[in-house]
Amino acid sequence: MxxxxxxxxxxxxxxxxxxxxxxxxxxxxxxxxxxxxxxxxxxxxxxxxxxxxxxxxxxxxxxxxxxxxxxxxxxxxxxxxxxxxxxxxxxxxxxxxxxxxxxxxxxxxxxxxxxxxxxxxxxxxxxxxxxxxxxxxxxxxxxxxxxxxxxxxxxxxxxxxxxxxxxxxxxxxxxxxxxxxxxxxxxxxxxFPNNKNNRTKxxxxxxxFKEIFYGFQYIFQRKGLLGLLIFSAITDLGLGVVQVLITPLVLSFASPTALGSIMSIGGVGMLMGSLVITLYKREQSAINNVFMFQFLGGLSILFAGLRTSVKLSALAAFLFFFGWPIINSSTRLIFQKKVAPDVQGRVFAFIGGVTGISFPLAYLVAGPLADEVFEPLMSVNGLLAGSIGQIIGVGTGRGIALIFVLTGVMTIVITIVGYHYPPLRRVEQELPDVIVT
Missing domain, CATH: 1.20.1250.20 (MFS general substrate transporter like domains)
Structure with a gap:
């Protein structure tokens, strides 16, 4: 053995x-x-x-x-x-x-x-x-x-x-x-170190049955953590929409080869963002990292929908995915510091369940919204062709582009609202760290 x-x-x-x-x-x-x-x-x-x-x-x-x-x-x-x-x-x-x-x-x-x-x-x-x-x-x-x-x-x-x-x-x-x-x-x-203690016994x-709902209770009793969870779930919904629609958006004006290049550049951005957060040694505010790079992500999504440009899409992909690991690691760090270690299993599972809903919801609604609503609106003779169409263009793929613009705007607005919610903005100061060593 x-x-x-x-x-x-x-x-x-x-x-x-x-x-x-x-x-x-x-x-x-x-x-x-x-x-x-x-x-x-x-x-x-x-x-x-x-x-x-x-x-x-x-x-x-x-x-x-x-x-x-x-x-x-x-x-x-x-x-x-x-x-x-x-x-x-x-x-x-x-x-x-x-x-x-x-x-x-x-x-x-x-x-x-x-x-x-x-x-x-x-x-x-x-x-x-x-x-x-x-x-x-x-x-x-x-x-x-x-x-x-x-x-x-x-x-x-x-x-x-x-x-x-x-x-x-x-x-x-x-x-x-x-x-x-x-x-x-x-x-x-x-x-591993033993996670069994008197509380666990x-x-x-x-x-x-009570323990299954404990993660829910733990989060809801702490406004800052609840705000962070809701903020993450809403922004993850935008990410899910982007993941589903990025391929048809780019293929509406560029080749599969260009799509592959854009995705690769996004991967490089994700890698570089991960390296930055891994190597950065100075003490920093995790919640400020979340706000700053979520705002940058919203801008990236918005600009990706404005023009049929491979270069603009590649830049947007790089900036978006550069910020994503910083957002994820900073969010996880806050929960690790503020949630008692012996209950983190239930709390992280509850977080995963709530944020996980965002992705299947995005997968289910993004396609039908694009095909049945936004693409017809942005067709050459569509209802929005003479207004928004004058800014972002009309024709195949521009309905998806409008979804990107709206998703980017939603992300920016949610970030601003989140920043102005005091329990979320001050979550690191108002909630004590449960890990002291």
């Missing part, structure tokens, strides 16, 4: 982080390749989009239960079980494909299963951070987490495109499975 290594603080985190980067990259390879496979075999955008929907819904539904259990159980073992379940799902996908029995509905079910395990893994990983690393290192650690996400987003699509031609879908899925094994081996080989004796 493998005996866990005795390592502390940043050493523990770095080992876990390396395993998670491998797992994220492997999953990114599979997700990209599966999307290509589904679209090539069905020719249906709807069936392609359903993969994204099924990947997000379980997190919303399961998160409350997952959070309660994460705080009852050892977080290391929750991550081990979650990674094992996701690995088994990937292995099943590999076997179905290898025996020529893979069907579209298999992919949907396996996506749901994998996402369900992820609903446990995500709050366990986030809640473990406050137990593992010193308070002074939290901002750097959160930057490193965003850096891992950025690397996987940047590497996976490019690498998957190359590997699809070389080893096809089955080979990519095998690589994904190996990445899960690597991550699992690291988790088994090291030991009381939790174990209380009603699981």
């Amino acid at each position: 493998i005996q866990p290594l005795v390592v502390k603080g940043m050493q523990v985190f770095i080992l876990i982080w390396l395993g998670q980067i491998a797992s994220l990259t492997g999953s990114g390879l599979t997700n990209f390749a599966l999307g290509v496979w589904v679209y090539q075999h069905t020719g249906s955008v709807t069936q392609f989009a359903l993969i994204s929907l099924f990947a997000t819904i379980p997190r919303v539904i399961i998160s409350p239960l997952a959070g309660a259990l994460v705080d009852r159980w050892q977080r290391r073992w929750v991550m081990i079980i979650a990674d094992s379940g996701a690995g088994i799902s990937t292995l099943l996908l590999f076997l179905l494909l290898g025996t020529n029995n893979l069907e579209i509905w298999h992919i949907y079910l396996i996506t749901i299963a994998s996402a369900s395990f992820s609903a446990f893994q995500w709050p366990a990983y986030n809640a473990a951070i406050a137990l593992i690393v010193p308070k002074a290192q939290l901002i750097r650690v959160n930057g490193m987490m965003e850096l891992g996400e950025a690397l996987s987003h940047l590497i996976s699509p490019v690498l998957a495109g190359v590997l699809l031609a070389k080893i096809q879908l089955q080979g990519i899925i095998l690589i994904d499975f190996i990445s899960f094994i690597f991550s699992l081996f690291i988790l088994i080989s090291i030991q 009381k939790i174990a004796k209380s009603s699981l």
Whole structure:
């Protein structure tokens, strides 16, 4: 039997982080390749989009239960079980494909299963951070987490495109499975600090039903954290709309090659933003970071819709994704500092459930709004052709462009409103830090 290594603080985190980067990259390879496979075999955008929907819904539904259990159980073992379940799902996908029995509905079910395990893994990983690393290192650690996400987003699509031609879908899925094994081996080989204390022992004796709603109660009793959660959920809705519509917007005036270049530039921006927050050592206001870069993101979305310009779209993508890891890491840092470590599983699960609703909602409404409402309004003879059309243009794609402009304006307005809400603006001063070392 493998005996866990005795390592502390940043050493523990770095080992876990390396395993998670491998797992994220492997999953990114599979997700990209599966999307290509589904679209090539069905020719249906709807069936392609359903993969994204099924990947997000379980997190919303399961998160409350997952959070309660994460705080009852050892977080290391929750991550081990979650990674094992996701690995088994990937292995099943590999076997179905290898025996020529893979069907579209298999992919949907396996996506749901994998996402369900992820609903446990995500709050366990986030809640473990406050137990593992010193308070002074939290901002750097959160930057490193965003850096891992950025690397996987940047590497996976490019690498998957190359590997699809070389080893096809089955080979990519095998690589994904190996990445899960690597991550699992690291988790088994090291030991986490124990999150069990007197408060946690009381939790174990209380009603699981009550504990499922504890994250909700904890946030709602603290106006600053509630404001931050609502702010994040609304701005995530805008991000979801952008994610869904960026491809048809760019393809309405540029080539697929230009689209790929714009997405790559956005990935570079995300990578650079992650590096900045990881390497920046000076003490800074996390909530001010959120406001400043969310405002910049709103401006970027707005300007991306104003003109049919590849250069403008590339600049907007770079600035938007440069700020995104800084926003995410700063938001996570505030919750880590202000939420007691022994209840962070439930709180982070509740946060993930609320913000997670934004993305499937955006996936469901963005397409119909574009096709049935905004594109007709901005057609050559549309109702808005003589007014807004004189500013942003008319014809194919300009209805989507108008959605971008409105989403950018909404993001800017929400940021200004959030800044003028005192409990949110002063959340770092008014709520005491629960991590003192």
